[in-house]
Amino acid sequence: MSESAKNTVLVVESSHTQVRIITEHIESLTPFDTITASSLDQVEEMLENNGEDIFIAVLNLNIKGAPDGEAVDYVLSRKIPCIVLTSTFDEKIRNRFIEKNVLDYFNKGNRTDLDEMVDLISRIHSNRDIKVVVAEDNGTARKIMCKLLERLNFNVFAAEDGAKALDIIRANPDVKLLLTDYEMPELDGFELVTEVRKTHYRDQLAILGVSAHDSGAITAKFLKRGANDFLKKPFEVEEFSWRVTNNINELERISSIKDAYSRDPLTGFGNLNTFIEQGREIFENYSNQERTPVLAAFNVDNMLEINSRFGWDAGAAALKKAAANLEQQSLGWLLSARWDGGFIVLAEDSEILKNDLVAAQAGFAKTAIGSVGERFKGTASFAVCKKGEKDLDITMSKVVAVLEKMQSIGVDSYRFV
Template identity: 40%
Template sequence: MSHIKKVLVVEDSHIVTKVLRHVIKTDPGIEAVYAASFAEARERYQQHGETLFAALVDLNLPDAPDGEVVDYTLSKNLPTIVLTGSFDEERREKLLSKGIVDYVSKEGRFSYSYAINLVNRLYKNQDIKVLVVDDSETSRNLICDMLERHKYQALAAVDGVDAVRVLLKNPDVKLLITDYQMPNMDGFELVQNIRVKYEKSDLVIIGLSAEGQGSLSAKFIKNGANDFLPKPFNHEEFYCRVMHNVESLELIEQIRDSINRDNLTGLFNRRYFFDRGEELYRHARESGSPLAAVVLDVDYFKQINDRYGHEVGDAALQQFATLLDDTLGRFVLARASGQEFFVLLPGLNNEQAISVIDKVRTISTATPIQAGDHRFSLTFSAGVTNQLCDDLDAQLNLANTYLLRAKDAGRELVIGDEEEE
């Protein structure tokens, strides 16, 4: 999936533009469209408007000395990051009240890197749901507006009871921001209730309160919140706290994901396969729904290693795994060991599962592997069974029996339950 973000960069200084070009060039996810004046910025928008994701603009331009370009980009609903050569508190407040994303001083390369990283952060935020819980409509709307300015998906609840209802409908919420003093269920009670189901590493909670008690922050955190922010707060502090907590959550998710991945191919490993597979197996048992288990093995792989060497063999497995991920990634797919792979296809009967795997086999045969100077095709054999047996391991053993029969029958075959009847 492509993650290229096209950004309108409006800057009249040749030196600053040169630095920005260098910083942006090091980020393969950013593509910049440059303008040196307000007039050029309007032209670039006319040319690229529909494809632009954000704007990075200089506050003072020769033909727009009073920040007119900011009003322009905001009017086009472009998330706007302002670059300025001087820091002015009054101007900063005015710009933030207009709805800019951030205000960055030109104080060195780090400032420009920060601005580019912020564009990437905005892009990621589009997939992050945040639930705001506050009985004050004014406060609730303010926080939601601030979140949406940074491209988060903001949901709202009027109290703790309402928040639980919204969470049940949106189990993929990653961050919850809750006020303390609310009717029906206050912030502390809400946090306690949520922590029964969600760990701190699954759902971040930030507590808020306008009350002056110094112990509130400690009480919130002792009840299970990740962080606390007193009201009133300024824009920077709010965004920094939210960003810090979201990035911490993403780091934990990356670590979890890496534990579940095969080092060579990037596919899921046996550990993840059996953890997820046991859930699907239990569901199939309880509901009577079909669950197809597949064991597939690359044909003659030892000969590839013997002929070309293990480096070429590894490259071939990586390309083969990519093909499997492209065709079977919507199912539960894992590298079992060596050249062997497991797949679970919930909801498909044996005939349907065999058809899917056979199509993948045909694609694999027709797709050449390019490893260094060597070019060849990989074929595979597979066993497919929908017999649930005593447990998932036994079902996979049966699929493996079918696989061995496919090998004995000449390879490049998919054998399922019907062939064994």
């Protein structure tokens, strides 16, 4: 099973009541499955039989056969990240956790701690797809930061100077986090931040400046150059993890806001303004390559009649059902969006697009649509430009005009323009 397919959390706890609370909390707030164990023997058995499915473990330190945290050591030896649950806490226990390289520790009797634990589990699962670059000329410091990031399940790239870090980012433009020291050969931290900010804004790539200097001017200069945050060396492991996580969370929060703004809330498809903006760029890029994309308009038939006969909620339900059928066929499309009574799609091949839309059309016609007190079936029609134009606006006007004329004289049909 691939790393991305792992979706199971191992919960190790001797109390049946606590097991139920923890597993229900995880399964109610995440898409992950849970499996449980109450002794070291069961942990070993679970990892032997289900190890390929497990991406993280939540453990009590004291269980049958492992009274002093031996289960944590065993799970970590299997390269599975661990979260420790405890009912007591002091500095000595905290140091033990850090020495064992666990991700974090939480009070299992505290609801707030359980919520934060679930957030961390979700974070670790999604981190596997996030690229992070560490720019640090000191080999020991670089190794420590990389190890901490890998423990958080990030995809980590290491660079011994700013120039190499910049090369990595240019080769991997989807990098989401850069940790950079101040003093480095070739390109220092300030220069690296300046160069990175020419291509990546603060809401695209977070930068965490790192330095052993006490001067507040270092912090201020990092932030003025474009860093999102600053961390002073030597740092506590917990502070490092929380600052990294908080910066990634902030990037994702901004991304979700942007995504919500650019999408139709009813169907989840892109909105028309975003489609036009991005579609014009696609047409321009294709034109530079002496190619043209193809465009189609797909509309639910008789929307006014549906709204009049079954209520306006029924029209919304019909659009959602049409969107679901289109989504099933959308692999390979360049761009798609909701508009009025239907959808606009950009693709590369007119015949393939036609076949996709025929399948979506047939699926929509077969499926009953739920309405208050009644269910009904609908139909849809679409038009596809057989030969693309060089201008998005002209192509859209032509295709939409043909489709509207088609729907005025019949339903459940399609036509090449």
